[in-house]
Amino acid sequence: MAQPRITLGVSLKMYFGYQQTLAWSQEVAAIARVHPAIESGEVRLFILPSFPALPPVLEAFAGTKVVVGAQDLSWEDNGAWTGEVSGVMLAEMGCGYAEVGHAERRRYFAEDDVQIAGKLAASLRNGLTPVLCLGEPGQGPAEAAIALCRQQLDASLNQAREQQLSGHIILAYEPQWAIGAATSAPDDFIGEVCHGLRQFSGLGNFTFSVIYGGSAGPGLLSRLGNRVGGLFLGRFAHQSSALKTIIDEAAALSRQPQEASWPQA
Template identity: 55%
Template sequence: MAQDPVPPVPARRSPITLGISFKMYFGYAQTLEWCRQIAQRLNTHPAVVDGRVSLFVLPSFPAIAPVLEIFADTPVEVGGQNLYQSPNGAYTGEVSGAMLAEMGCRYVEVGHAERQRLFGEDSEIIAAKTQVALGHGLVPVLCVGEAQRGEPEQAIADCRAQIDSALGRATPTQRAQPLVIAYEPHWAIGAAQPASLPHIAAVCQGLREHLNSHPAASVIYGGSAGPDLLTRLAGQVDGLFLGRFAHDPAAFEAIVDEAAALASSH
């Protein structure tokens, strides 16, 4: 049966954003070796240097300092996979947004489905973390996604509600700051069949329209993101939030090249 066509291509926002979170897959030495290879491969990449393709890397907390050093003279930005929902205090084992910002981090991931499922993070915690991140000048990589498989219209409504809830504590000034929405349907995580291209395109476009009043916001897709996905989505997303496929530096570079080609065609 033929798949439904992808909706018409809207004007694409710039730049194309590509990010990767290592979760807890990489060890310390492996993290640094991957980052060194990426720094060598992409430090002079024209589309990265001129800003048409924006890159960020989210390593585990113990590796953030050396990763910042590796990427210090490159356009690649670094961030944390999490932060605590209070600015500071007696919270043993937690990491503050203030410390991430002081170190030189630019991004921080907030509200991933795994944090919700494994650690009980609810909408109140996600809103508090988003506010703390924005309050320290960090760009939240706000993860959203619908729990149940259904029509794109319902997914859009669910994800719009999640975005509005996450920004509920933000001040008007904070709402104008850069924000990355990472869309991944929760029902597709670990599933045998990923979300269809028309579903991804429709939902991401619906979220982009919802964020029209936030010119510094972008919508990237994070589910089973791999080669040719950007091209097959025909500009319906502002980038990708990559996972295990990009653990190979050469694979990450290939997607950067794909993004550069798309950026050059617009």
């Protein structure tokens, strides 16, 4: 599948209840059905609801170009893993994406490099596009952030390499210090780090795209221009009207020359 010019993702985390998730999904689906950039594939939108809402959300977006995925998955495909959800089941349901390695999973659920690598491999093994979250805990220079993200990526690919897997991976750069903050990280900082992440290559039979998350909202994509491949959105997309604004920004950006805003190497 050809990769879009701009990728937008929304994780609903655990903010919405069941009915609120369905109402929001229906509103966004109505937007997606008539938005030229979504329909043409220039802008790809994926939605990650809570596990119990996956079946009706998949139904809400049926007939649109929006792809539904999960906020987590097990590193195993089946077996005695109480409370876990496998990539096999997610793929069977019709999911296309799986989020892996979010900072909250690392911090609150003690997910380590081995578990994250297992989940990334499980995603690829089952035909799901991993949304691999990378980011440094504290604010510092862009060069340090890039170096740490490279270490995280290397560790996350270990099992996929061992299993000789391949596929496309979305690198969601989310500096941990910007998650839940009042504003995103500084624009120039985001641009510099995402440009650095785009240079990752030679890490196996994988292709990468880079999106930014961490208090991302309306206006950010227009300011960043082509320095980023899209956004990973949270609470600032809880209003469907705000998400519509961001989709419009992505559509405008997709019509610009692709390398116009990137710094020279």
